[in-house]
Amino acid sequence: MKVxxxxxxxxxxxxxxxxxxxxxxxxxxxxxxxxxxVTDPGARFNDVGHRLMCTCSCNxxxxxxxxxxxPISGGMRDELQARIDHGENDDLVLQAFVxxxxxxxxxxxxxxxxxxxxxxMPFLVLVLxxxxxxxxxxxxxxxxxxxxxxxxxxxxxxxxxxIRKDTEL
Amino acid sequence: xxxxxxxxxxxxxxxxxxxxxxxxxxxxxxxxxxxGFLSAERLAETARRAGLASFVTVxxxxxxxxxxxxxxxxxxxxxxxxxxxxLPGPYKFAALWSGQEGxxxxxxxxxxxxxxxxxxxxxxxxRLTAFASTILAGIQVFFLLLLNFAAPPFALTPGGxxxxxxxxxxxxxxxxxxxxxxxxxxxxxxxxxxxxxxAFALGALMMRYPGEKWxxxxxxxxxxxxxFLTCGIALGMHWAYAVLxxxxxxxxxPVENASLMPWLTGTAFLHSVMMQEKRGMMKHxxxxxxxxxxxxxxxxxxxxxxxxxxxxxxxxxxxxxNWFVAFLVIILxxxxxxxxxxRDHLKSEHKLxxxxxxxxxxxxxxxxxxxxxxxxxxxxxxPVLSEYFQGFKQTxxxxxxxxxxxxxxxxxxxxxxxxxxxxxxxxxxxxxRKNLVLPAAAGLVTALxxxxxxxxxxxxxxxxxxxxxxxxxxFVITAISAEFLRGAAVISRHTGKNIPASMFLLCRRNxxxxxxxxxxxxxxxxxxxxAGSAFNRSVEKEMSFGQSINIGPYTLVNQSNTQDSNPNFDxxxxxxxxxxxxxxxxxxxxxxxxxxxxxxxxxxxxxHTTLAWDLYVVYEGKNPDTDLPIIxxxxxxxxxxxxxxxxxxIAGTFVALTPNLSAALIARRVIAAPLSAxxxxxxxxxxx
Numbered sequence: 001m002k003v004x005x006x007x008x009x010x011x012x013x014x015x016x017x018x019x020x021x022x023x024x025x026x027x028x029x030x031x032x033x034x035x036x037x038v039t040d041p042g043a044r045f046n047d048v049g050h051r052l053m054c055t056c057s058c059n060x061x062x063x064x065x066x067x068x069x070x071p072i073s074g075g076m077r078d079e080l081q082a083r084i085d086h087g088e089n090d091d092l093v094l095q096a097f098v099x100x101x102x103x104x105x106x107x108x109x110x111x112x113x114x115x116x117x118x119x120x121m122p123f124l125v126l127v128l129x130x131x132x133x134x135x136x137x138x139x140x141x142x143x144x145x146x147x148x149x150x151x152x153x154x155x156x157x158x159x160x161x162x163i164r165k166d167t168e169l
Numbered sequence: 170x171x172x173x174x175x176x177x178x179x180x181x182x183x184x185x186x187x188x189x190x191x192x193x194x195x196x197x198x199x200x201x202x203x204x205g206f207l208s209a210e211r212l213a214e215t216a217r218r219a220g221l222a223s224f225v226t227v228x229x230x231x232x233x234x235x236x237x238x239x240x241x242x243x244x245x246x247x248x249x250x251x252x253x254x255x256l257p258g259p260y261k262f263a264a265l266w267s268g269q270e271g272x273x274x275x276x277x278x279x280x281x282x283x284x285x286x287x288x289x290x291x292x293x294x295x296r297l298t299a300f301a302s303t304i305l306a307g308i309q310v311f312f313l314l315l316l317n318f319a320a321p322p323f324a325l326t327p328g329g330x331x332x333x334x335x336x337x338x339x340x341x342x343x344x345x346x347x348x349x350x351x352x353x354x355x356x357x358x359x360x361x362x363x364x365x366x367x368a369f370a371l372g373a374l375m376m377r378y379p380g381e382k383w384x385x386x387x388x389x390x391x392x393x394x395x396x397f398l399t400c401g402i403a404l405g406m407h408w409a410y411a412v413l414x415x416x417x418x419x420x421x422x423p424v425e426n427a428s429l430m431p432w433l434t435g436t437a438f439l440h441s442v443m444m445q446e447k448r449g450m451m452k453h454x455x456x457x458x459x460x461x462x463x464x465x466x467x468x469x470x471x472x473x474x475x476x477x478x479x480x481x482x483x484x485x486x487x488x489x490x491n492w493f494v495a496f497l498v499i500i501l502x503x504x505x506x507x508x509x510x511x512r513d514h515l516k517s518e519h520k521l522x523x524x525x526x527x528x529x530x531x532x533x534x535x536x537x538x539x540x541x542x543x544x545x546x547x548x549x550x551x552p553v554l555s556e557y558f559q560g561f562k563q564t565x566x567x568x569x570x571x572x573x574x575x576x577x578x579x580x581x582x583x584x585x586x587x588x589x590x591x592x593x594x595x596x597x598x599x600x601x602r603k604n605l606v607l608p609a610a611a612g613l614v615t616a617l618x619x620x621x622x623x624x625x626x627x628x629x630x631x632x633x634x635x636x637x638x639x640x641x642x643x644f645v646i647t648a649i650s651a652e653f654l655r656g657a658a659v660i661s662r663h664t665g666k667n668i669p670a671s672m673f674l675l676c677r678r679n680x681x682x683x684x685x686x687x688x689x690x691x692x693x694x695x696x697x698x699x700a701g702s703a704f705n706r707s708v709e710k711e712m713s714f715g716q717s718i719n720i721g722p723y724t725l726v727n728q729s730n731t732q733d734s735n736p737n738f739d740x741x742x743x744x745x746x747x748x749x750x751x752x753x754x755x756x757x758x759x760x761x762x763x764x765x766x767x768x769x770x771x772x773x774x775x776x777h778t779t780l781a782w783d784l785y786v787v788y789e790g791k792n793p794d795t796d797l798p799i800i801x802x803x804x805x806x807x808x809x810x811x812x813x814x815x816x817x818x819i820a821g822t823f824v825a826l827t828p829n830l831s832a833a834l835i836a837r838r839v840i841a842a843p844l845s846a847x848x849x850x851x852x853x854x855x856x857x
Contacts, residue, residue, distance in 0.1 A: 053564050061567060064415045103561055108569035114558055118551050122544040122573050129536040137529060
């Protein structure tokens with residue numbers, strides 16, 4: 001009896017609700033942790049260097065430009081390293097590069113002005129898609145008439161055929 | 170040969186034109202009952218035969234171009250610019266896709282080949298095939314017009330015979346790699362192949378096809394085409410990784426994006442088509458998915474060949490953008506017109522009955538796939554919009570897609586795990602929660618174990634997404650495995666077979682369902698590999714004899730720096746001994762070539778691949794001041810998992826394409842003694 005009770009306690013602990021609650025807590029704590037900024041200079045060089053493009057018209061991210069003897073990327077990398085060593089924050093570094101090379105130096109649009117649309121649009125479409133689907137499902141469900149239950153004794157053939165059809169894909 | 174090739178192309182245009190016109194007239198006669206000079210059936214048959222003959226003539230043109238490449242006929246301007254005498258034989262085949270005109274000829278040839286198969290198999294459904302054949306002929310006419318008038322592959326070198334150089338300018342060095350002999354044809358088989366489901370869908374709609382047979386035919390063609398496109402994209406990724414020398418496999422370049430968009434809509438169709446087959450739902454949606462997939466194939470070609478957006482695939486640009494715009498507009502108008510006229514034919518037979526059901530999971534899966542497609546299209550076109558509104562082309566590169574597309578991909582991965590747990594029509598929350606416990610626990614344990622092994626999701630966005638990806642991967646793999654095991658256990662109980670044998674039988678009984686699960690499993694394995702990129706490391710150093718580089722557990726010691734030469738290229742390379750734990754493991758020799766004909770340099774990556782990581786070494790060139798080679802070493806974790814995942818996806822698709830084991834065979838293999846009705850139902854439910 002005692003063993004059964006213990007097993008029940010363990011099962012309760014691993015019940016669907018508990019598992020999902022723990023998962024939620026872990027996720028929330030991770031999101032909180034992720035709000036901490038990156039401060040290591042090496043990681044910053046890597047992070048900001050991947051937000052800039054090489055301007056030698058190779059269409060590659062600055063730290064991934066692998067042109068042999070590229071006349072541009074070496075100088076840009078040195079400049080980036082110097083600015084990070086000088087203690088400039090990410091925004092200042094990016095602004096300095098935009099002033100010198102133009103806005104095309106940024107590997108992704110900034111979240112300012114017209115460029116905000118680039119970031120907002122995909123998530124807006126996603127939300128609209130989900131909302132549309134939810135409304136559609138609601139409309140369908142309201143129109144659907146509940147199917148009468150199939151008679152169990154005589155209807156086993158039909159029932160079998162229906163299940164076969166319902167599960168064949 | 171150039172004259173023969175040009176004539177073959179002209180003849181192909183005439184034949185495809187006849188197929189289109191005669192086919193359309195015959196179908197009109199059949200629909201209206203109008204009697205013409207020839208009976209409608211005979212006219213349709215002549216159209217079909219003209220379509221078959223067009224394949225022969227386009228084949229002759231393709232042969233003529235290859236002949237010109239192999240015989241070094243530099244009087245053909247295209248061969249002059251894309252080949253040379255020292256080019257190795259297998260790469261001469263690349264003449265068919267290394268430039269604008271050749272790749273259009275390859276497209277036309279593959280289209281004619283698909284058409285040939287379709288027209289030969291016309292007895293599957295004579296009338297529907299006649300419609301599809303006529304529509305396909307329309308597409309053929311467009312490409313043959315391009316080849317005859319806008320981008321002729323047999324145009325002669327200006328200045329006549331006296332001006333023909335003794336040698337050609339050579340093939341782009343980037344294309345001189347074995348995979349390049351397979352990757353473009355595979356990708357084109359995918360792109361072009363979507364013409365066939367498009368032709369069937371449009372044809373079925375035009376003729377108000379009764380029943381759902383057309384959707385079965387379309388689904389099979391789509392699956393085959395989807396498989397080719399998947400292989401093409403994967404080969405492209407592998408080629409980029411092995412050749413371009415930047416340590417990555419996907420750069421979100423417009424050409425790459427162009428191949429991914431129809432793949433996403435094609436994937437959406439392969440899911441939602443099940444709702445039409447089983448429940449008679451989503452007919453409008455499915456028709457537009459097929460239309461969109463084909464139009465995205467054409468749009469991708471327009472984007473990358475018109476110079477509208479910048480791409481590293483600059484070799485494919487040319488002045489044919491307007492032709493593609495016109496073609497795209499015509500397709501859109503025809504699709505819209507047909508849809509508006511015939512939309513009442515696509516009325517749904519059933520409605521969705523519950524929010525928690527397999528149907529709704531397909532619906533949300535479709536939304537996520539289409540939003541992914543929209544995101545990629547939006548990112549690809551944003552530079553054009555930016556130029557219009559801001560006066561400059563805003564770059565939209567990997568950092569944008571990593572932030573926007575990756576979260577959507579994570580949601581898709583989550584749905585991949587949830588989908589199999591849901592029943593058709595309706596699932597109870599209680600049942601769903603019960604089925605969710607094990608996969609959720611597996612995900613949770615994985616998340617915690619990863620954190621114990623120093624995966625810090627708070628470190629940066631890449632690390633966070635990798636952590637989420639592995640958690641979801643564990644969730645999905647457990648959900649799929651549980652599905653397999655549950656089914657196999659029932660089969661095993663009734664047959665006495667062991668679990669692996671029961672799993673095999675289970676797959677054979679419902680190849681589509683379990684083949685689909687295998688594909689999902691492959692996708693998860695691929696995601697595991699992709700998420701490894703968050704842990705990539707690299708180090709760069711000038712290396713003289715005896716100097717070493719340390720990365721991860723490896724130490725690379727320079728043994729020699731050597732130069733060599735052959736008629737095609739000069740080469741310089743370093744020989745590096747690789748040590749692990751002080752013990753020599755193997756040698757690597759990264760290389761840099763300089764091709765004589767094209768006068769361009771090219772790196773040849775040295776890569777040592779294992780299940781855990783790739784040791785990827787690039788010879789970047791020599792420092793002109795010190796004359797020492799610059800070696801860059803990457804340690805890229807889990808890359809091999811991507812290629813294994815692709816292999817599993819291919820295997821799963823083959824399983825899904827295989828016909829189910831017949832009912833008679835099942836009965837013989839499964840049940841010796843008669844079963845009760847309930848037991849039989851259990852077997853049917855699990856096995857099917």
